[in-house]
Ligand SMILES: Nc1ncnc2c1ncn2[C@@H]1O[C@H](COP(=O)(O)OP(=O)(O)OP(=O)(O)O)[C@@H](O)[C@H]1O
């Protein structure tokens with residue numbers, strides 16, 4: 001198990017009282033697995049994952065547990081019964097909820113990377129892409145400048161940015177929307193995270209570019225065995241990208257299961273409504 005969320009609650013205190021954004025969410029994700037989180041606007045999808053990253057707004061109150069497996073557990077997982085590294089009882093797992101800033105900084109970027117609908121939330125407009133990628137690679141992977149530059153160019157090539165060794169010197173605004181999204185994906189994956197969280201990564205893009213970006217994420221995942229939490233209101237996107245889906249409504253989970261099962265035999269009317277909004281199931 002890579003990530004195990006138990007009884008996650010997120011509330012916000014507002015002048016009008018407490019808003020409950022996430023109510024008792026449970027979620028488990030295996031290494032390399034892709035899980036889609038779907039639900040209507042305001043159902044708590046984004047706040048659930050922002051809670052993991054320690055990125056909630058200042059008026060948030062969070063409770064529950066989100067454990068990220070110990071880093072060695074991929075190779076050493078079978079050696080259960082061993083006494084070493086039992087920081088949290090289970091092979092050095094890290095509790096993300098309530099973790100201190102230092103722990104979260106170590107996890108973010110290096111082990112969990114996040115991409116957003118708007119790439120400019122992740123990119124610094126004042127710095128060349130090269131500078132941002134090189135700094136990230138040096139900080140998280142300890143690469144020297146020259147090796148970091150080489151890796152950064154390779155990553156841009158992997159997300160199919162033409163003429164990467166020249167364009168890496170561009171500022172973010174010099175890329176088109178779709179290309180900027182690719183830059184963000186390259187940056188997110190350059191540190192070889194174990195988990196990629198993508199919150200509506202393609203909503204702002206036109207359909208062809210959207211398909212290309214999703215295919216790109218799928219391809220990079222096949223290569224690197226990165227787990228994926230994909231947030232979207234579009235079940236069609238989940239069908240093409242994920243193994244399992246979790247349907248959220250009003251801060252809680254109303255249905256979960258393998259994607260094919262949810263498409264073939266949805267258990268709730270709410271899921272049926274979401275399915276009805278999917279433009280095409282074939283093709
Ligand atoms: N800082 C805040 N203060 C008060 N309420 C908030 C705050 N941030 C989010 N909320 C509320 O939390 C609820 C869940 O929001 P969330 O962002 O998780 O929705 P979502 O499922 O991601 O929706 P969308 O598909 O529109 O992105 C919403 O009702 C939202 O208004």
Ligand SMILES: [Mg+2]
Pocket residue numbers: 045046047199
């Ligand atoms: Mg959202």
